[in-house]
Amino acid sequence: MRPALILVVSALLVAGCGAGAGSSTNGRGEGTAADSGSASTASGAGDAAEPLLGGGEPVARVAKRVRPSVVQVNVEGAQQTPFGRQQSEGLGSGIVYREDGYIVTNDHVVADASQVNVTFSDGSTEQARVVGKDNFTDLAVLKVPRNDLPAARFVEEEPMAGQLAAAIGSPQGLESTVTSGVVSGLGREIPAELTGGRQEQALVDLTQTDAAISPGSSGGALADRDGRVIGVNVAYLPPTQTGAESIGFAIPASTVTSVADQLIRTGEAQAPYLGISTATLSPEVASQFDVQAESGALVGEVTGGSPADQAGLSQGDVITEIGGTPVEGSGNLLGALRDYQPGDRARLTVVSGGEERTVGITLGERPESASSPGQNG
CATH class of the missing domain: 2.40.10.120 (Thrombin, subunit H)
Structure with missing residues (x-):
């Protein structure tokens, strides 16, 4: 396949x-x-x-x-x-x-x-x-x-x-x-x-x-x-x-x-910044890494000092909602972020180790060096 x-x-x-x-x-x-x-x-x-x-x-x-x-x-x-x-x-x-x-x-x-x-x-x-x-x-x-x-x-x-x-x-x-x-x-x-x-x-x-x-x-x-x-x-x-x-x-x-x-x-467009790399959580990935969630954006790398790092997000977490909007995958997360501006406060629903928690995060501004899909998150 x-x-x-x-x-x-x-x-x-x-x-x-x-x-x-x-x-x-x-x-x-x-x-x-x-x-x-x-x-x-x-x-x-x-x-x-x-x-x-x-x-x-x-x-x-x-x-x-x-x-x-x-x-x-x-x-x-x-x-x-x-x-x-x-x-x-x-x-x-x-x-x-x-x-x-x-x-x-x-x-x-x-x-x-x-x-x-x-x-x-x-x-x-x-x-x-x-x-x-x-x-x-x-x-x-x-x-x-x-x-x-x-x-x-x-x-x-x-x-x-x-x-x-x-x-x-x-x-x-x-x-x-x-x-x-x-x-x-x-x-x-x-x-x-x-x-x-x-x-x-x-x-x-x-x-x-x-x-x-x-x-x-x-x-x-x-x-x-x-x-x-x-x-x-x-x-x-x-x-x-x-x-x-x-x-x-x-x-x-x-x-x-x-x-x-x-x-x-x-002359330029601002974009909110989390400071994480993400991947869409599929059933295969969830099974492989024993993730206790059916869908969402799986957090990979977390940039040190980024808003995500300061909010306590870590590799392996799964973001399932942002501001009450369901997150089915990394594309949904990045799409939902377009409703926010740098400096806005957002609430994330995160599954960590099988437990769901709510995380408050202050969104940053996308740095010039953020050129990968993950860094855009």
């Missing part, structure tokens, strides 16, 4: 920039539509002034609402290759966040860019500057000199598994492409070593969808049937390498708005 698992997950890629002439890309492999009965694909710019279609065409209705807010992000930069440093071009997607020129995209789309240009649904193009980037969430904010942009509506509440989802972006440079499916799952995690990109830590608390996501889709919108953005597309499993059909991932809208607002205000 283990080799098969490695074969499947090791091909998970950041959706990345689509390749331009003479370019390189983070994502490779073709995405496919959801299933032939429910998935649809269309491309071309939408016209927000036209009346919306009726309820019998929910995906078309979503496309009309969201397309004007989705942009193509074209990047130029230099990359280190075996033949030296060479110029490269690439593209991704983005979403108009505010009408006064702010656009949200993925960090890995603009990470090494020396120049960024944004193409809007009406065909106009503007040069953009990078306002701020956050590698930990793989989000970035761009700014263009416009005050009349059609801002998307980001929804704060968590979507439900099974609800309609439409992905809109520029896969392989095909601007305003729409694919549809459903929300397949919530709270998913992609370990750092599996993203195929430049993330230094796990991407956590992701929304899974079977709407097709492909290279160039990164930074595009995942929207619900009301045309509200529920996530920013970030990664996918390429079926040509894994045999898995239509497994894509998006960063939840609540995370996007929190990080984007911080980047706009200060």
